[in-house]
Amino acid sequence: MTSKIRRGLSAAWPICLGYFPIGLSLGVLAQKGGLAPWQMAAMSILVFAGGSQFIAVAMIGIGASPLAIISTTFMVNLRHLLMSSALSVHFPGVSRRFLALFAYGLTDESFAVNMTRFNQGEWHRYSALTLNHAANTTWIVSTVAGVYLGQLVPPGAAGVDFALTGMFICLLVFQLRGPVFTITALIAAASALLTYLWLPGNAYVIVASCLAATIGLILKRLLWKQGRIHE
């Protein structure tokens, strides 16, 4: 048990490193928008979703209606539906209680790391849960710290702004396990860029991922039928 927790913690560090400056800057914005430390803590504990928290802080600041804030949050975080579906194959027959707790910590970053580790094998669900909660704790601490002392931290110190992008690039490389995966990733990048430029919000993640995975699947089936690749 202890070793599973330790493995989860040691896999979490790039996420924590990336979350810290983002959390601090959210805290600074929240403080400028009139949020108290306890309100920042409540938001980070109850919502725990970086992008939508930035949007919510801005919307609260300009006095947007609660309904507008809630529906925006829903749209922004809907992409987790796909990640949750993709992760589900790694939890056959696991108790509902565990899954309910695990799902709380599902973010883009924890999804990417957990999915990679599960695919590599020997990744226990308690390591995955530990990773989620290490990321969550970092997020809560850094956002609240941002409300208190965010102004003191220089922006862009030592390239930390690139930590999450660097992590995503490496995790993407781990995912490329054959030509179909590479083609899918290329289609996803191109269509994400196009939809990012044409559609507002971050609908581009869902639209591009679904489109790319569908084309990738069709391609895989066609190649398989022609006997070009073997499973």
Next chain:
Amino acid sequence: MSNRDFLLLMLAMGAVTYLPRMLPLVVLSRRALPTWFAEWLELIPAAILSALIAPTLFAHPDPRLFTLGKIELLAALPTLICALKTRSLAGTVIVGMLCYWGLGAMR
């Protein structure tokens, strides 16, 4: 906004964030998926990661414009090479950060 209204708003935001994270895990983990759907889901992580990265490298955020001149894109090349060669997450993240920092300082 009163404290009570704020907490209610947070609870509602939390609920609409949590349900899409939880429902597929709880519902789908208990049944056998059709082969095509399992294969489709297998491609989803690569697609999502690629979709998340692309605008960071190739687009300005506000207003949204295509560009080939971002430091992120320049830093992504050595990061990508490092990931392919070393297959080390820690090493890649550190190399990426150093490149980004160095390129930013040169500009």
